[in-house]
Amino acid sequence: MFRILPIQPTINPISVWLVGLVMSFMAQAGLVAADDADVVSSPPHRVKDLAYGEILYAFHQNHLFDALVKTAVAEARGGVQHHGDYPFILKGGMYLAYGITEQAKQIFLEALQQNLNPAVKNRAWFYLGKVYYLQRNWTDLEKSLTRIDAPLLADSHPLEFAELRYLQVQSYIAQNQLALANQLLSQISESNPWKPYVQHNLALALLRQDQRDPAIALLKQASTSIQEITDEQTFPVDQDEIDGIRDRIAMSLAMLQLDAGNTRAAMDAYRQVRLHGPWSERALFGYAMAAASNQNFGLALEALSSLGKRNPQNLLVQESQYAQAYIYEQLEKPGLALTGYRKAVNQYQDLLQQNQQQQSNLASNSLEEILLFSAADGEQWRLTDERFPIDRFGRLLIVPEQSAYVDLLADEHFQSRLKEYRELHLLRQNLLNAKADVESFKLMLATRNNLREQRVQEVQQQLEVTDVESLFVQRDRLNVKIQQGLDANDHLAFADAADIEFYNLIESVKNRLAALPNDYRDPEFAGKIRRIEGYFTWQLAEKAPIQRWQAQVELKQLDAALTGLRIQRQRLDKLLADRSTIRRLADRIDQTGQRVPALLTKVERLLADKERELLGLVQAQLASQEQAIRGYLQAARLSQARLADALLEKQLAGTKNPSELSGEDLVSTGKVEL
Amino acid sequence: MGWMQRLVFVLSLACFTETLLAADNQIPDQPVVDELQSLKQQVIELNRDLFILEEDLLFPANTQFALYLSVDVGEFFALDAVEVKINGETVTHYLYTANQVDALHKGGVQRLYVGNLKSGAHELTAFFTGEGPNKREYKRGTTHLFKKGGDITTLELQITDSTRKHQPQFKVVEWQ
Numbered sequence: 023m024f025r026i027l028p029i030q031p032t033i034n035p036i037s038v039w040l041v042g043l044v045m046s047f048m049a050q051a052g053l054v055a056a057d058d059a060d061v062v063s064s065p066p067h068r069v070k071d072l073a074y075g076e077i078l079y080a081f082h083q084n085h086l087f088d089a090l091v092k093t094a095v096a097e098a099r100g101g102v103q104h105h106g107d108y109p110f111i112l113k114g115g116m117y118l119a120y121g122i123t124e125q126a127k128q129i130f131l132e133a134l135q136q137n138l139n140p141a142v143k144n145r146a147w148f149y150l151g152k153v154y155y156l157q158r159n160w161t162d163l164e165k166s167l168t169r170i171d172a173p174l175l176a177d178s179h180p181l182e183f184a185e186l187r188y189l190q191v192q193s194y195i196a197q198n199q200l201a202l203a204n205q206l207l208s209q210i211s212e213s214n215p216w217k218p219y220v221q222h223n224l225a226l227a228l229l230r231q232d233q234r235d236p237a238i239a240l241l242k243q244a245s246t247s248i249q250e251i252t253d254e255q256t257f258p259v260d261q262d263e264i265d266g267i268r269d270r271i272a273m274s275l276a277m278l279q280l281d282a283g284n285t286r287a288a289m290d291a292y293r294q295v296r297l298h299g300p301w302s303e304r305a306l307f308g309y310a311m312a313a314a315s316n317q318n319f320g321l322a323l324e325a326l327s328s329l330g331k332r333n334p335q336n337l338l339v340q341e342s343q344y345a346q347a348y349i350y351e352q353l354e355k356p357g358l359a360l361t362g363y364r365k366a367v368n369q370y371q372d373l374l375q376q377n378q379q380q381q382s383n384l385a386s387n388s389l390e391e392i393l394l395f396s397a398a399d400g401e402q403w404r405l406t407d408e409r410f411p412i413d414r415f416g417r418l419l420i421v422p423e424q425s426a427y428v429d430l431l432a433d434e435h436f437q438s439r440l441k442e443y444r445e446l447h448l449l450r451q452n453l454l455n456a457k458a459d460v461e462s463f464k465l466m467l468a469t470r471n472n473l474r475e476q477r478v479q480e481v482q483q484q485l486e487v488t489d490v491e492s493l494f495v496q497r498d499r500l501n502v503k504i505q506q507g508l509d510a511n512d513h514l515a516f517a518d519a520a521d522i523e524f525y526n527l528i529e530s531v532k533n534r535l536a537a538l539p540n541d542y543r544d545p546e547f548a549g550k551i552r553r554i555e556g557y558f559t560w561q562l563a564e565k566a567p568i569q570r571w572q573a574q575v576e577l578k579q580l581d582a583a584l585t586g587l588r589i590q591r592q593r594l595d596k597l598l599a600d601r602s603t604i605r606r607l608a609d610r611i612d613q614t615g616q617r618v619p620a621l622l623t624k625v626e627r628l629l630a631d632k633e634r635e636l637l638g639l640v641q642a643q644l645a646s647q648e649q650a651i652r653g654y655l656q657a658a659r660l661s662q663a664r665l666a667d668a669l670l671e672k673q674l675a676g677t678k679n680p681s682e683l684s685g686e687d688l689v690s691t692g693k694v695e696l
Numbered sequence: 697m698g699w700m701q702r703l704v705f706v707l708s709l710a711c712f713t714e715t716l717l718a719a720d721n722q723i724p725d726q727p728v729v730d731e732l733q734s735l736k737q738q739v740i741e742l743n744r745d746l747f748i749l750e751e752d753l754l755f756p757a758n759t760q761f762a763l764y765l766s767v768d769v770g771e772f773f774a775l776d777a778v779e780v781k782i783n784g785e786t787v788t789h790y791l792y793t794a795n796q797v798d799a800l801h802k803g804g805v806q807r808l809y810v811g812n813l814k815s816g817a818h819e820l821t822a823f824f825t826g827e828g829p830n831k832r833e834y835k836r837g838t839t840h841l842f843k844k845g846g847d848i849t850t851l852e853l854q855i856t857d858s859t860r861k862h863q864p865q866f867k868v869v870e871w872q
Contacts, residue, residue, distance in 0.1 A: 068766055068854075120736065445732070456742055456746055463749065610745075610749050614742065621739060628735070631728075
């Protein structure tokens with residue numbers, strides 16, 4: 023009637039592999055700056071291309087989406103320089119880790135067409151193999167793995183070589199070639215950090231073929247392997263992960279030992295599980311069962327009592343009440359047993375009510391309203407929060423507020439759907455942001471355009487005031503004058519202002535003299551003015567060639583200046599009329615903006631499908647829980663009734679005085695609820 | 697073993713192994729996965745285009761000024777915050793998370809600031825706050841004069857270690 027409920031995400035072959043996959047990337051990422059040893063002579067301490075540095079900055083924070091966008095931007099601007107082939111591998115790896123396997127495959131296939139350094143090529147084959155593994159394409163996986171130069175990989179990247187062995191065994195397991203898997207497993211070194219995983223997974227595969235004893239033997243070996251890995255530390259050890267797989271293996275081993283009837287061995291295995299790890303409640307419960315089977319009722323009660331002090335929302339904690347009652351019954355303590363059953367009945371009734379409430383909530387609430395999470399600090403999170411606490415492997419770091427969903431969230435199938443749902447939600451959010459950005463860009467461009475038009479008008483007004491064309495008219499007039507002066511050999515035409523003033527003065531004196539009556543004309547004055555005029559004409563003739571030349575030079579300079587001015591004006595007119603930059607930007611904004619609604623529609627459709635699917639799974643889970651709770655309730659009620667009847671019979675038969683029963687657990691037919 | 701316990705164990709084991717084994721047979725719904733992958737790729741491309749468009753719109757090459765920050769080794773200095781002033785005016789004040797500092801230590805380079813500057817001479821001042829040698833609070837500043845030309849001007853704030861002095865060093869490097 024009981025069932026063991028998983029309380030944390032189960033580490034199963036798929037998640038183990040994914041964990042390994044991302045781990046591997048992260049491990050490599052740690053080497054990124056120095057790992058270019060493959061392609062350059064000395065490992066650089068700092069990046070040689072800022073774009074690459076930016077990609078790494080996002081990548082090392084596990085912001086894969088940002089890192090991929092930055093990679094795409096870098097490519098649009100000519101690609102990452104000075105880092106050889108490494109960005110290629112990183113890009114493929116990031117696509118793979120972000121779940122775009124097809125793109126990752128294309129990148130690695132493309133890379134392999136090029137003349138790569140052998141070590142880089144070797145790794146490209148390895149990653150291509152990973153892609154095929156994810157796609158479950160066993161034929162191409164085998165082809166890729168056979169292209170890998172294993173000794174070279176072992177030498178250049180030992181951790182990847184270790185993982186290669188894991189991939190090979192896993193592919194055999196997946197294809198049900200267990201003998202081959204076992205054979206290859208025996209060749210894997212004890213320090214290989216992947217070994218316990220494949221041992222565990224192979225054990226499960228054997229179990230699927232009803233080979234329980236070999237599975238048990240393999241799980242025992244896996245426990246030993248973990249110890250070797252921890253002791254040797256050939257590769258960096260993530261203690262959390264080691265503890266996690268140790269717990270997992272111990273749990274599997276304990277369950278199989280129980281199944282085989284080896285209760286003592288099962289108890290030993292359960293003891294290997296950490297008391298405060300994710301499997302602790304399940305282990306305590308299992309331990310209690312194993313101990314009870316082994317007639318160690320004291321140990322069983324101790325374990326159940328310890329379990330009973332934990333989070334009362336946990337289903338296993340609730341079930342421990344029934345189990346305790348059962349053990350009390352076995353220990354012939356009917357009073358305590360009856361109290362236990364009664365408590366169990368009450369709890370199951372409450373649980374049933376909660377379950378029904380949850381089922382009715384499903385119809386009116388969205389998935390994110392149903393699945394609420396709370397962290398240890400009490401902070402509440404929604405599944406769609408962008409910074410939802412997940413570890414670097416994508417696993418949830420917090421538990422749902424309602425214990426009914428703990429089991430569901432531990433299921434790999436549900437988790438993978440949930441991951442897709444979150445990704446779709448984030449894509450949707452990103453697209454909504456993009457839509458808002460496009461609108462902002464449009465506004466910015468319109469503002470810029472208005473400002474430009476305003477400026478154009480101002481400049482045009484200024485140009486109208488300047489009136490360049492009138493300058494050309496004046497120039498032409500001047501040119502005519504110069505030409506006439508030259509043709510007429512007129513020195514005065516090139517005279518400067520002082521000369522002209524002097525000439526005018528002579529002319530005015532001459533005119534005044536001419537205007538005088540004859541009696542007043544003094545020949546001396548006339549002679550003087552003639553001499554002055556002669557001297558002036560002589561001087562003018564002396565200066566004339568220079569002044570003519572100067573006038574011609576200045577005219578040429580004026581011509582050059584006016585031509586320049588005309589060109590500038592034309593250029594300015596062109597610039598004022600040219601709206602192509604703004605138009606190009608507007609076109610780009612429009613084109614980019616047009617892509618958003620179509621993408622948004624697709625994402626929203628997929629999101630709705632995914633939500634429906636997940637709600638269906640939640641519904642099924644709640645229905646299944648309801649069925650189980652009803653079963654538990656019925657069993658508890660039956661036990662309660664059976665025990666009450668027995669006690670009543672004894673009481674009625676007078677074999678035992680009611681006062682002999684313990685005070686708290688005193689039973690009377692009136693107190694028993696059936 | 698009583699009948700109840702046997703039932704418990706059988707059921708428990710069944711659930712347990714079922715949970716474990718089921719995942720192995722759960723191949724994702726391929727067309728949906730393909731569609732999701734294709735969508736992800738298209739959204740990445742859209743974001744790329746928007747990013748470039750935004751830069752072209754807001755930070756044209758002839759006025760663009762970009763400032764980056766990197767950390768090399770960083771044994772003598774644990775970065776907490778950076779304040780950047782250009783021509784005496786604070787343009788950014790950035791506080792770092794442990795995750796970001798870790799990313800910088802692994803070779804990542806942060807684009808700390810991007811803005812527009814007129815052609816001509818400018819002064820950059822950066823103040824670094826954090827934990828220095830002997831775990832003491834440490835604040836240092838560095839000033840750099842630079843000329844903004846007609847093309848994008850890119851500077852990098854580098855935090856390095858001086859093993860000789862057992863002190864951190866703060867440099868400003870101009871990228872061509």
